[in-house]
Amino acid sequence: xxxxxxxxxxxxxxxxxxxxxxxxxxxxAAKRTRVFLLAPAILTIGIVGLxxxxxxxxxxxxxxxxxxxxTWAFSTDAYVQFLFDRDIFDDSLTFSTSYLSIFWRSAxxxxxxxxxxxxxxxxxxxxxxxxxxxxxxxxxxxxxLPFWTNLxxxxxxxxxxxxxEGFINITLQMIGLTSGPIEMLYTDGAxxxxxxxxxxxxxxxxxxxxxxxxxxxxxxxxxDLYAGRVQVLRRVILPMARPGMIAxxxxxxxxxxxxxxxxxxxxxxxxxxxxxxxxxQFGGSRNWPFGSAAALILMAMxxxxxxxxxxxxxxxxxxxx
Amino acid sequence: MIEISTLTKxxxxxQEAMTALDNVSVTIAENEFFTLLGPxxxxxxxxxxxxxxxxxxxxxxxxxxxxxxxxLPPHHRPINTVFQNYALFPHMNVAQNVGFGLxxxxxxxxxxxxxxxxxLELVRLDHLAGRRIDQLSGGQQQRVALARALAPAxxxxxxxxxxxxxxxxxxxxxxxxxxxxxxxxxxxxxFVTHDQEEAxxxxxxxxxxxxxxxxxxxxxxxxxxxxxxxxxxxxxxDINFIxxxxxxxxxxxxxxxxxxxxxxxxxxxxTVTLAIRPEHVMPGAEGPNSLAGTLAERxxxxxxxxxxxxxxxxxxxxxxxxxxxxxxxPLSVTLPPERLQVLQD
Ligand SMILES: Nc1ncnc2c1ncn2[C@@H]1O[C@H](COP(=O)(O)OP(=O)(O)O)[C@@H](O)[C@H]1O
Ligand SMILES: [Mg+2]
Numbered sequence: 001x002x003x004x005x006x007x008x009x010x011x012x013x014x015x016x017x018x019x020x021x022x023x024x025x026x027x028x029a030a031k032r033t034r035v036f037l038l039a040p041a042i043l044t045i046g047i048v049g050l051x052x053x054x055x056x057x058x059x060x061x062x063x064x065x066x067x068x069x070x071t072w073a074f075s076t077d078a079y080v081q082f083l084f085d086r087d088i089f090d091d092s093l094t095f096s097t098s099y100l101s102i103f104w105r106s107a108x109x110x111x112x113x114x115x116x117x118x119x120x121x122x123x124x125x126x127x128x129x130x131x132x133x134x135x136x137x138x139x140x141x142x143x144x145l146p147f148w149t150n151l152x153x154x155x156x157x158x159x160x161x162x163x164x165e166g167f168i169n170i171t172l173q174m175i176g177l178t179s180g181p182i183e184m185l186y187t188d189g190a191x192x193x194x195x196x197x198x199x200x201x202x203x204x205x206x207x208x209x210x211x212x213x214x215x216x217x218x219x220x221x222x223x224d225l226y227a228g229r230v231q232v233l234r235r236v237i238l239p240m241a242r243p244g245m246i247a248x249x250x251x252x253x254x255x256x257x258x259x260x261x262x263x264x265x266x267x268x269x270x271x272x273x274x275x276x277x278x279x280x281q282f283g284g285s286r287n288w289p290f291g292s293a294a295a296l297i298l299m300a301m302x303x304x305x306x307x308x309x310x311x312x313x314x315x316x317x318x319x320x321x
Numbered sequence: 322m323i324e325i326s327t328l329t330k331x332x333x334x335x336q337e338a339m340t341a342l343d344n345v346s347v348t349i350a351e352n353e354f355f356t357l358l359g360p361x362x363x364x365x366x367x368x369x370x371x372x373x374x375x376x377x378x379x380x381x382x383x384x385x386x387x388x389x390x391x392x393l394p395p396h397h398r399p400i401n402t403v404f405q406n407y408a409l410f411p412h413m414n415v416a417q418n419v420g421f422g423l424x425x426x427x428x429x430x431x432x433x434x435x436x437x438x439x440x441l442e443l444v445r446l447d448h449l450a451g452r453r454i455d456q457l458s459g460g461q462q463q464r465v466a467l468a469r470a471l472a473p474a475x476x477x478x479x480x481x482x483x484x485x486x487x488x489x490x491x492x493x494x495x496x497x498x499x500x501x502x503x504x505x506x507x508x509x510x511x512f513v514t515h516d517q518e519e520a521x522x523x524x525x526x527x528x529x530x531x532x533x534x535x536x537x538x539x540x541x542x543x544x545x546x547x548x549x550x551x552x553x554x555x556x557x558x559d560i561n562f563i564x565x566x567x568x569x570x571x572x573x574x575x576x577x578x579x580x581x582x583x584x585x586x587x588x589x590x591x592t593v594t595l596a597i598r599p600e601h602v603m604p605g606a607e608g609p610n611s612l613a614g615t616l617a618e619r620x621x622x623x624x625x626x627x628x629x630x631x632x633x634x635x636x637x638x639x640x641x642x643x644x645x646x647x648x649x650x651p652l653s654v655t656l657p658p659e660r661l662q663v664l665q666d
Contacts, residue, residue: 220375221408223395225422226473235421239412 060292068286078293099277099294106274107301109188110256113195114203117252118245120196121203125244126237128204129211136212143204151198155265158194159185162266186268194262202251210244211237246309254302274298322509323349323372323477328381330367330533341367342378343533349477349511354503356512358520359530360556365513366405368530369479372511373402385476396425401470402479405486407462409454415465416441416450422473440472443502460491471502477509484519496523517557521545529553545598551664554596561602561637562664563595573663576634577612582661594664601660602639604628604652611655612637616646630654 060078062070080086083100084093128139146154161167164181172178184190214237222232238245260275269276274294281291330342341364349355357365370376372383374395383391390398401422409418416437423433441447444464449457457465463483470478480499484492500523503510514520520527521541528538529552537549548554551562565575569589572579580595587593617636618629626644630637630652639654646652 215408217404217406217408218410220395221402221404221410222421222425223375224373224400224402225469226396226425227421228396228425231425236410 056292056295060289060296062289064287064289066286068282068288070288075289078287078289081290082293082297102272102277103274103297103301105271106257109191109195109273110253110259113192113199113256114249114253116192116196117200117203118249121200121207121248122241122245124200125204125207125211128208129214130216140205140208143201146197147201152261152265154198155194155261158190158197159265162190162193185266186270188267188271190266191263191273194266195256195259198259198262199252199255202255203248206247206251207241207244210241214240246313250306250309253305257302258298322351322353322386323511324382324384324387325349325368325372326382326384328368328371328378328383330364330371330376330378340533342371345381345533345535347528347535347538349509351509352507354500354510354512354523354525356514356520356524356527357530358514358517358527358557361515363530364533365515365530366481369402369481369511369513372477373400373479374398399476400479401473401475401477402481403466403470403483405481405483407466409462409465409469411454413454414450415446415452415454415457418454418465419468419472421469426473436472440468443471443505444468444498459486460495463487463495467499467502471506471508474506475508477511480510480512482513482515485514485516492519499523521557529556531556548596548662548664551594551596554662554664559599559638559640561597561599561635563597563635563637565593565595567591567593577614577632580610580612580656580661581658582663583659584661584663586663587665591665595656596662596664597637597656597660599627599638599640601657602637603655603657604630604639604641604644604646606655607653608655610658610661611653613651613653616648616650616652619644619646619648628652 059070061074061076063073063075063077065071077086080093081099083095085096085098086093124143128136128143131139159166162184163169164183164185166185168184169178169181172182173180218236218240219232222236227235258275258278259273260279263269263271263273263276267273272280278291278294278298281287281294285291325348326346328342328345329340332339332341343364345364345368357368359365367376371378374390374393374397378391381391382389385398385400410421413421419440420433420437423436428436437450438447441450444467446461446464446468449461454462454465463486466483483499484495487495496519499510499512512520512523521544524541526538526540527544528535529544530536531552537544537553539547544553545557548557548560554560554562563575563577563580565573565580567586567589568574568579570579571586572581573586573593573595575595582595612632614630614632614637616628617631620627620629625640625642628639628641628644628646630639632654637654
């Protein structure tokens, strides 16, 4: 018996060596395959993400070329220009809020658009989530329908509706409610309307995703425990819809902050928004470094907002636990 | 205390119409442990949801302490429910769940904290007050659901098959626990179950339901010993049925012989069903009402033995302690006249 055991052990030794060798070979092969499989992702992230960012970062520290482009000389002027006016005669710097106010205006518009989209999107998502499952897909389809046409065309359509000779004004005058056109196009309100219209689905879809998972028996349980409609909403539905609300707000706020087409067409470019201001630097103003710097500052702002949201979400989780 | 009169509810319409409740009337007394017993789909949940206020009846009325509450929304009724799936709030901890009702009633913080602590003690969960719901076992969640419904001190507690998700041992434990809670709090319990044994051991009174109707209301003993309908007799416990016809002599003629009964009989010539529990059938004994047969099968089940006796026309089962009888041997059984129930369908 004991002999047999030693026997098997001695015969197994080389076998396990071979096994280890084979395993090592397999591991390195696996590593190679993994790198190979990851390559498309790495390339994509590198080319569409990191490279443009690096270019913007480098350009923001250069001097503008006379006819656009850049001159290869190091300069922090782009960042200085963001906060200060340089006197053309004596080069002295005076603090200026002109660009800051553009940022502030854009951020404000993005915030109220997000709030507006939340106020409209929540009842919409709740409505869809409480429909019988068979009907929900139809409603979701209707919500996503605008995505089937190009944003530019949709924005033009909005323009046709609200302009002075547009659908709304003509109708109002026809039924005699107003005598002249109400000015709607080229106002902040028009931009607000256009942004909400464009980004509402980004609010509705994540909200729907979390409301659809809500167990409506919990709503009944809350009613049973003396909660009225408002309290059920506040104490049960809203807390459960929180992840969807956060996702929806992020998805609406970020593209709104840098929106370009909507302020351009519906705002008439009368008041500069960040997106239009950056676009201007690469066009008429021929100041590529400043455009790059503004884009990077915008990105930093978004990152800060995301960090704050993340932090408050983590805090909420801790306080629940 | 709760007066339910002629409640009817039909779900759907036309071809798919489904009568969930059919002219249901019942009065539940104060401090009573009242059970709705019936097979799945007979309308127990629908009736309970109507008492809670989640469902409106098509016709009929519900009164609580004399006041009509039929159209009162759930949050205005002093009634709480322990839901079948517990329906605990996952984003609140145990104490927050239990305190929810009191908070909604606008009680002040100190009172809420004291009541929550007392209620958690009552269900023996005081050590878990700060736990998250997903960190609890099924049995613990059950107790939280119970505490949450008890904390606001409702007049009536509704329980929809609260023990069906628990395993056997835990279920037994919770049965006596529920009974204790009901006695200690003095709250009226309306308890729903499809488990006849659970109903018999816990209830003051039972309403047996089938297909949207209440077939019988009574104390467990009444229901068991004097079932009013064949369905009730069959649904609760084991029972033998013997078909027969009433004779001129005041006996019942069956395929296996004439039987005397003490219960009042309908007119001669009427077909009736006689019912008798296996434990009331006496094996081997001779005397009046004894029928000759053969022992077809003997099944031992630990605390006793069940004998299946072939009487020719029917088979009858007989439950007894020890059974020194051999399968295939002749065996007569005696059906005591006072144990024979007369059912007319
Ligand atoms: N909301 C509803 N819509 C349609 N049918 C229902 C609804 N609720 C219950 N029913 C039907 O009513 C009958 C009784 O259901 P229920 O009261 O849940 O029975 P139980 O609780 O005794 O199992 C069942 O046939 C069920 O399918
Ligand atoms: Mg049920």
